[in-house]
Amino acid sequence: xxPSAAGPDGGLHVRTTTCYMCACRCGIRVHLDGERIRYIxxxxxxxxxxxxxxxxxxxxIMKQHSPARLTQPLRRKAGAERGAGExxxxxxxxxxxxxxxxxxxxxxxxxKKFALFTGRDQMQALTGLFARQFGTPNxxxxxxxxxxxxxxxxxxxxxxxFWEFGGPDLDRAKLFVMIGTAEDHHSNPxxxxxxxxxxxxxxxxxxxxxxxxxxxxxxxxxxIKPGTDGALLLAIIHELLATGLYDREFxxxxxxxxxxxxxxxxxxxxxxxxxxxESPEVNPTYPRNKLWWDRLSQRAVATHTPDADPSxxxxxxxSDGTPVKPALQLLDERVKDCTPEWAASITGIPAAxxxxxxxxxxxxxxxxxxxxxxxxxDSWGVEHETVTGRPVAFHAMRGLAAHxxxxxxxxxxxxxxxxxxxIDRPGGFRHRPPFxxxxxxxxxAPHSPAQVQPNTPLGSLALGWPAGPEDLFVDxxxxxxxxxxxxxxxxxxxxxxxxxxxxxxxxxxxxxRIDTLMIFMANLAWNSTMNTTEIRRMLNDKDAxxxxxxxxxxxxxxxxxxxVAFADLVLPxxxxxxxxxxxxxxxxxxxxxxxxxxxxxxPVVPPLGExxxxxxxxxxxxxxxxxxxFTRADGTRKFRDYPDFIINYETEPGSxxxxxxxxxxPRGDQFMKGAPNPDQWKRYADNDCxxxxxxxxxYRYMRNWNKGYMEWAQRVRLRRFDxxxxxxxxxxxxxxxxxxxxxxxxxxxxxxxxxxRVERHFDPLPFYAESLEVAITDGERYPLAxxxxxxxxxxxxxxxxxxxxxxxxAHNYLFVNPKTxxxxxxxxxxxxxxxxxxxxxxxxxxxxxxxEPSTVWTWNAIGKASGAWRLxxxxxxxxxxxxLNHLIAGELPCEGGTISNSDPITGQAGWYDVRVxxxxxxxxxxxxxxxxFASMLxxxxxxxxxxxxxxxxxxxxxxx
Ligand code: SF4
Numbered sequence: 001x002x003p004s005a006a007g008p009d010g011g012l013h014v015r016t017t018t019c020y021m022c023a024c025r026c027g028i029r030v031h032l033d034g035e036r037i038r039y040i041x042x043x044x045x046x047x048x049x050x051x052x053x054x055x056x057x058x059x060x061i062m063k064q065h066s067p068a069r070l071t072q073p074l075r076r077k078a079g080a081e082r083g084a085g086e087x088x089x090x091x092x093x094x095x096x097x098x099x100x101x102x103x104x105x106x107x108x109x110x111x112k113k114f115a116l117f118t119g120r121d122q123m124q125a126l127t128g129l130f131a132r133q134f135g136t137p138n139x140x141x142x143x144x145x146x147x148x149x150x151x152x153x154x155x156x157x158x159x160x161x162f163w164e165f166g167g168p169d170l171d172r173a174k175l176f177v178m179i180g181t182a183e184d185h186h187s188n189p190x191x192x193x194x195x196x197x198x199x200x201x202x203x204x205x206x207x208x209x210x211x212x213x214x215x216x217x218x219x220x221x222x223x224i225k226p227g228t229d230g231a232l233l234l235a236i237i238h239e240l241l242a243t244g245l246y247d248r249e250f251x252x253x254x255x256x257x258x259x260x261x262x263x264x265x266x267x268x269x270x271x272x273x274x275x276x277x278e279s280p281e282v283n284p285t286y287p288r289n290k291l292w293w294d295r296l297s298q299r300a301v302a303t304h305t306p307d308a309d310p311s312x313x314x315x316x317x318x319s320d321g322t323p324v325k326p327a328l329q330l331l332d333e334r335v336k337d338c339t340p341e342w343a344a345s346i347t348g349i350p351a352a353x354x355x356x357x358x359x360x361x362x363x364x365x366x367x368x369x370x371x372x373x374x375x376x377x378d379s380w381g382v383e384h385e386t387v388t389g390r391p392v393a394f395h396a397m398r399g400l401a402a403h404x405x406x407x408x409x410x411x412x413x414x415x416x417x418x419x420x421x422x423i424d425r426p427g428g429f430r431h432r433p434p435f436x437x438x439x440x441x442x443x444x445a446p447h448s449p450a451q452v453q454p455n456t457p458l459g460s461l462a463l464g465w466p467a468g469p470e471d472l473f474v475d476x477x478x479x480x481x482x483x484x485x486x487x488x489x490x491x492x493x494x495x496x497x498x499x500x501x502x503x504x505x506x507x508x509x510x511x512x513r514i515d516t517l518m519i520f521m522a523n524l525a526w527n528s529t530m531n532t533t534e535i536r537r538m539l540n541d542k543d544a545x546x547x548x549x550x551x552x553x554x555x556x557x558x559x560x561x562x563x564v565a566f567a568d569l570v571l572p573x574x575x576x577x578x579x580x581x582x583x584x585x586x587x588x589x590x591x592x593x594x595x596x597x598x599x600x601x602x603p604v605v606p607p608l609g610e611x612x613x614x615x616x617x618x619x620x621x622x623x624x625x626x627x628x629x630f631t632r633a634d635g636t637r638k639f640r641d642y643p644d645f646i647i648n649y650e651t652e653p654g655s656x657x658x659x660x661x662x663x664x665x666p667r668g669d670q671f672m673k674g675a676p677n678p679d680q681w682k683r684y685a686d687n688d689c690x691x692x693x694x695x696x697x698x699y700r701y702m703r704n705w706n707k708g709y710m711e712w713a714q715r716v717r718l719r720r721f722d723x724x725x726x727x728x729x730x731x732x733x734x735x736x737x738x739x740x741x742x743x744x745x746x747x748x749x750x751x752x753x754x755x756x757r758v759e760r761h762f763d764p765l766p767f768y769a770e771s772l773e774v775a776i777t778d779g780e781r782y783p784l785a786x787x788x789x790x791x792x793x794x795x796x797x798x799x800x801x802x803x804x805x806x807x808x809x810a811h812n813y814l815f816v817n818p819k820t821x822x823x824x825x826x827x828x829x830x831x832x833x834x835x836x837x838x839x840x841x842x843x844x845x846x847x848x849x850x851x852e853p854s855t856v857w858t859w860n861a862i863g864k865a866s867g868a869w870r871l872x873x874x875x876x877x878x879x880x881x882x883x884l885n886h887l888i889a890g891e892l893p894c895e896g897g898t899i900s901n902s903d904p905i906t907g908q909a910g911w912y913d914v915r916v917x918x919x920x921x922x923x924x925x926x927x928x929x930x931x932x933f934a935s936m937l938x939x940x941x942x943x944x945x946x947x948x949x950x951x952x953x954x955x956x957x958x959x960x
Contacts, residue, residue, distance in 0.1 A: 015604040016043055016688045018583065020576030021056035021063070022795040023120055024048070024187045025583055025590050027688055028057060030604045037061050037577070037605060042188075045688045047597060048590055049188040055793050057188075059804040063575050064605065068559040068801035068870035070572035071609030071941035082548060083540040085565040085937040092610065095569060100624040102552065103134070106515050107625065108454050111135035113515040115483050115506065117499045118142065119522030120796060123615060125587035125659060127520070130618045132458045133627035137446055137473065138483045138514070139462040140497020142522055145529075148496040149401035149908040153410025155465075156493070156733060158423050159436030159704055159725040162186075164588050166435055168393030170197040172427035175364045175392045176204045177357075179413070180229060180399020183213035183792035190214070190395070205357065207232070207349075208399060209785070210815070210857050211850040213792055222357070223852035226785040226912055228347040229400050230409035230768035233416050235343035236358040238335040240419050241328075245362025247390060247421025251312065251328065253378075254705055255418055255727035258310035259290045259303060260324035267322070268745050271735040271764060274324055276302045286438055286723045291318075293326060300324075304380045327730035331415070334765045346768070348852065365390035365420040370427050376698045377707045379724035387701045391427030392420050399787075404772040404903045404910035407493070411731070412766035418727045424703050432591035433695075434718040436704045436725045440465035440733060446473050449481050457628060465495055468736035469748035478751045480511050484907070489750040489758060490900070491907030492737055498907040500529045501900050504890055507538035507549045518554040519563060520614055521573070523797045526562035526868070527861040527883060530901060530911050531838065531890035533931060539566040556614050559801055560939045562868045570939065572611045577604050579613035580643050580681070584659040585672075585718070586651070595695040596672070596718070598661055600684045609941060615642040648676045657717050660684070662691025672716035730764050737762035753896065761904040772892055773901055773913040777837060782915035784820070786834065788860035788884050797861040800877050801869040803945070811880035812862040813846035816918065817853040821845060824918050831921040836887040836914050842921055842930040843882040856918065858884055863929065867936030870945070882929040888914045 012031045019026045019040075027046025031038045040060050044051035073095040080086035106114045115138035116131050118124070124141050131139030143151065154161035163186045168176060170193040194214065198204060206218035209226050224232060240246045251257040260274045275281075279289035279302045291300045292310035300318055301308045312328040340351035340358075347354075370389030377383050394417055400409050422428025424436070445464035446452065466472060466487060473487035474480060480488035483505050484498035491498065503524055506514045522528050529535045541549050555567035564570055581601035583590050589598040607613075622630035623637035629649075632638050639645035651657045656664065656673040663683035664674030671693055677683070684691065699709040710722035739745045741758035750758045769775075790796070793808040800806060814834055816826065826832055828847045833840050834856070843858070851857055863881030866873050888911050891898040901910045938944075 012038055017577065017604055018599050018601045018689050019057045019060065020122070020601065021060050022187055023122065024189070025122070025599060026053065026057060026188050027690060028053065030577065032604065035605050037064060043688055046690055047592055047692050050192065052188045052192055054188055055808065056795060056799065056805065059802050060577065062802045062804045064577060065803070066559060066801040067943050067945045069608055069942060070557060070560055070564070070570060070939060071611060072572060073610065074570035074939060074941070076568045081540070082568065083536070083566050085939065087570065087939055089940050092612065095571060096620060096624060098569065099554065099621060102516060103621065104625055107134060111454065112138050112452050112483070114138065114518070115502060115514050115516070116518045117502050117522060118520040119528060121521050122583055122588060123581065125584050126615060126618060128461050128463065129629065130622055131462050133622060133629050134625070135452060135456050135458055137452055137458060137462045137481060140484065140486065140499055142499050142528060143496025144494060144498040144907050145500045145909045147398045147401040148494070148906050149406035149410050149903055150397060152493055152495050152906045153407045154414050155437055156440055156731060157411050157414035157728050158418065159439050160431040162395055162397060164432065164590065166429055166431040168193070168395050169427050169430045169593065170194065170202065170393060172370060172389060173197065173391045173393035174202055174368050174427065175360060176202055177207065177361070177392070177394050178204070178214060178218070179207040179394065179396045181208070181214060181395055181397040182399065182789035187792070209787065209852050209855040210789065212789065222349055222353060225348045225852065225854055226787050227403040227405065227771050227774060230405060230412055230766065231338070231343040231346040232349060232354065233409065233412035234335050234338040234766065234768055235340045235354050236361065237331070237412065237416055237419060238338045239340065239355055239358035240362050241332050241335060243359070243362060245359070245366060246419040247365065248312065250421035251419065252310055254423070255729050256290070257328040257729045258292045258312050258326050259730070260293060260300060260316070261327055261330060261730055263323040263325050268739070270744065271739065272732055273730070274318065274322065283721055283723050285442060286721065288723065293324070331729055331765055334767065348854065361392050361420060365392045365422065372426055374697045374701065376702060378702070379705045379707050379710065381707070387426060389426030389428065390421045392422055393428055399912070401908060402910065402912040404901065404908070404913055405769055406908055407903050407905040408763065408766045408768070415729055415766060418729065423727060424701055426701065430593040431703055432593060433596040433713070434585060438721060438723065439725055439728055440467050442720050444471050445487050447471055449475050452481070463495060463497060466492055467733055469740045472748060474748070478748070483511070483514055485511065486907060489754045491902060491904065493905050494907035498900065498902060500890065500909045501902070503529060503535050503538050503550070507541060509549070514550065516552040516554065517550050518556070520556045523561045523563050525566050526865060527797050527885055529890060530885055530888040530909060532883060532885045533839070534890070556617065559798070560868065560870050560936070560942050561797060562865045562936070564939060565936050571614070571617055572609070572941070574607045574611040574613045576601055578607040578611065579603055579615065580646070581615065582646055582659050585661050586659055592692065594700050595693045596661060597690060597692045599690040600660070600681070602681065602685050602689060613642065619645050643681055647678060647680050650676070655717070660691070661693070732764065734762045735764040738764070757904055771910055771913040773889065773910055774915060776892060777915045779915065782836060782917050783854065784916050784918065785855045786836070786884060786887065786914050786916045787855065787857045787912045789857060791859045791862070794862065800862065800864055800871065809859060809862050810876040812859045812882065813844050814856050814858050814918070815848040815851050816845050816856050817851050818847045818849065820853045821847050826918060826920055831925065831927055832918050833921055834887060834916050834918050836916045838889040839886050841882050841884070841886050842925070844880060845918070856916065858882070865933045865936060867938070870938060870942050873935040879928045885911070886931060887916060
């Protein structure tokens with residue numbers, strides 16, 4: 001337990017830690033009376049939220065009192081069917097014994113038969129290390145379902161992305177454009193920033209099919225049809241290029257816009273950037289020896305040649321006869337026909353509005369130029385006296401990402417931001433360390449089945465960043481090696497894996513059967529997969545021999561979610577207030593624009609019952625299995641427990657790099673890098689659980705090309721190399737895959753049935769096409785797009801067991817524009833059917849002007865299965881709440897079978913692509929939701945809701 005400080009209010013005392021009621025990770029103060037939590041508020045000293053707390057954060061207290069808390073390890077009762085929810089309590093010793101024996105057997109034979117998939121956990125550096133040490137490639141978190149397109153599309157273009165990777169500089173922006181963002185991701189900091197931005201007179205435009213949350217306070221709402229954002233962005237790029245409203249100077253120096261692309265269609269190098277064989281590569285992994293066409297000398301010269309003035313447009317011929325064009329010329333040709341009129345017919349946004357928005361972006365960037373008096377030196381040694389800014393900032397998230405055409409849409413957004421000259425500049429987009437990363441980042445996943453061997457750790461992490469076909473994880477015939485088929489020709493850049501396909505593939509035995517599926521914090525049997533009803537059937541299905549198709553399922557969770565019912569073994573996790581935890585620079589820290597920030601959680605109350613943090617479970621299992629990184633040479637365990645592991649683990653012996661970068665070194669006086677410090681946890685606890693390293697001002701901008709920053713980042717091992725990270729207007733990575741699909745280059749090539757798919761989607765320039773699902777849907781019969789949003793007051797499925805937050809949302813409606821409702825004969829609050837080609841649900845309609853007419857939408861994961869989360873069988877969540885995922889296909893029909901409903905580049909689930917129709921329920925139908933499922937039995941160790949806790953506000957619980 002951590003030391004506490006005297007509180008301001010009487011006998012209460014205060015402990016600081018980090019919130020986990022959503023993924024934002026604000027600093028909080030927990031006010032305690034002994035070991036009883038009285039209330040939680042925001043920590044004013046914390047750099048992220050500066051004392052602000054939201055409804056979820058303040059309601060963390062009710063998580064402690066949740067009736068759904070799992071409190072002891074559980075085993076499915078002998079003879080009970082999986083899914084029936086019949087469990088018996090067992091000891092941790094039994095649980096560990098059972099798991100160790102099973103996992104040791106798998107590891108000694110075929111480690112990939114163990115699959116570990118996690119939800120929105122904040123410890124992927126540890127879960128990833130465990131999987132690597134175990135030797136299984138079958139590991140990922142939930143990113144493939146959430147927003148991997150946002151991460152991949154941006155990182156493959158500018159080396160960074162939104163949210164914890166980077167974001168809008170609203171302190172200096174004049175125009176803020178939010179596109180495809182709901183009430184989630186980076187919640188409190190964004191609210192604080194938008195409030196200040198508006199007070200300072202900034203203009204806020206929200207482009208979204210729905211006007212809620214942030215959009216509700218926008219100065220202008222631009223409704224758009226879901227999944228068509230790519231068309232809008234290409235039309236805006238068209239306008240900027242047509243009107244000359246782009247930042248030429250920025251593009252020339254800091255992107256590959258001026259680099260020459262080989263345009264000889266007969267060449268094996270067609271579409272690749274031409275290298276200057278006379279110039280040194282400098283770094284073969286990220287060669288710098290490309291060419292510009294110099295307008296002054298009218299010849300090709302090495303890029304960044306002093307005094308050269310490269311052409312961005314035109315067609316040229318090299319001295320060896322090779323026809324070439326600058327990358328920007330090719331972009332210009334791509335968007336030539338992407339006029340505002342063209343985009344208007346797709347997006348539903350009037351052409352005049354698109355033109356006006358493009359003009360406003362270009363003019364604001366050009367005419368409100370910022371010059372900060374900060375001297376810095378670029379990667380080519382040129383000294384600059386000021387940092388220039390272009391005050392147009394963007395923010396985007398899942399609304400753009402969760403479509404099977406999302407990767408190219410997000411490439412278009414990143415290129416638009418680059419044309420405006422806003423990357424890592426004041427008033428625009430700014431990175432948060434450790435970003436920017438190289439393009440692509442240098443970490444690679446395994447690339448051959450031979451890299452998976454019994455009793456042997458993987459040579460690399462299970463997830464990485466492919467640079468070309470040679471980095472795919474396929475066998476000699478081009479078939480996938482991972483259970484989710486990640487990094488195969490189906491989804492070559494699946495950098496976050498495909499959690500949503502694990503159950504289907506394991507059930508089908510395609511590419512193979514597995515033995516044990518361990519799920520941490522992921523509600524795969526409800527809202528974390530598509531096609532929910534079928535997934536639930538698969539989890540219970542048996543083969544011809546009467547064996548479960550997925551033989552053993554382990555679920556680790558804090559609460560009795562829908563997925564718990566399908567477990568063979570349940571491991572009770574703690575709440576975030578009961579454990580140590582780290583938000584590490586090795587994983588997903590909470591950095592600020594001005595420097596790295598990592599933080600911790602420390603226990604403020606003891607664990608309930610026999611709950612054990614999953615971190616401790618992994619350390620214990622790793623020690624019992626004698627995984628090398630967790631074991632000394634003499635075979636004894638290296639780490640006592642998780643806190644001990646965090647202090648003493650180094651990425652390589654003696655590297656000085658560990659999970660935490662604050663207060664390192666034996667005396668705690670080193671930062672970022674240094675030997676382990678036995679007092680590190682105490683130093684964090686004494687400092688509001690957060691470490692903030694502020695970079696000198698000259699390192700805070702232009703970091704893709706900032707010599708000083710790059711050298712510092714390499715010194716402290718945030719980066720492997722210090723090369724500049726040029727913006728990829730033209731993506732050579734994409735072209736390498738396309739050339740392989742065209743059979744133009746030696747080496748790996750896709751299997752015949754996937755050649756056309758890879759060739760089409762791996763376009764080095766962004767393009768717009770309908771999503772896979774929309775392209776095969778009968779738009780006459782299913783004319784409406786159906787999407788979900790995460791509510792501000794609840795995080796994923798977690799909060800329906802929270803007595804306070806249930807008062808905000810206990811059931812959900814389908815929101816329908818009144819015009820659309822009228823045409824369908826639907827009134828306010830009427831019970832209706834929503835039908836897609838894949839299924840139907842019965843729910844209540846709520847008429848709303850705040851949704852564009854061809855879209856219907858609902859809150860995500862408010863609807864629950866009966867009895868889940870320990871709600872009563874007749875709770876509103878299961879009787880009137882509904883889940884849209886029942887309507888969404890996990891797989892789509894295709895020639896010769898089915899294919900995952902996922903982006904063909906990244907594997908991102910296309911769960912915002914479904915099309916539906918709506919019609920009134922018959923008058924004699926019950927006023928309850930459908931489909932319904934048999935009510936879940938209460939798990940042993942959970943308890944019935946106690947009304948006095950639900951009434952608890954501030955002060956002693958009555959009678960306690
Ligand atoms: S925004 Fe998220 S992390 Fe911050 S207080 Fe609210 S729930 Fe907690």
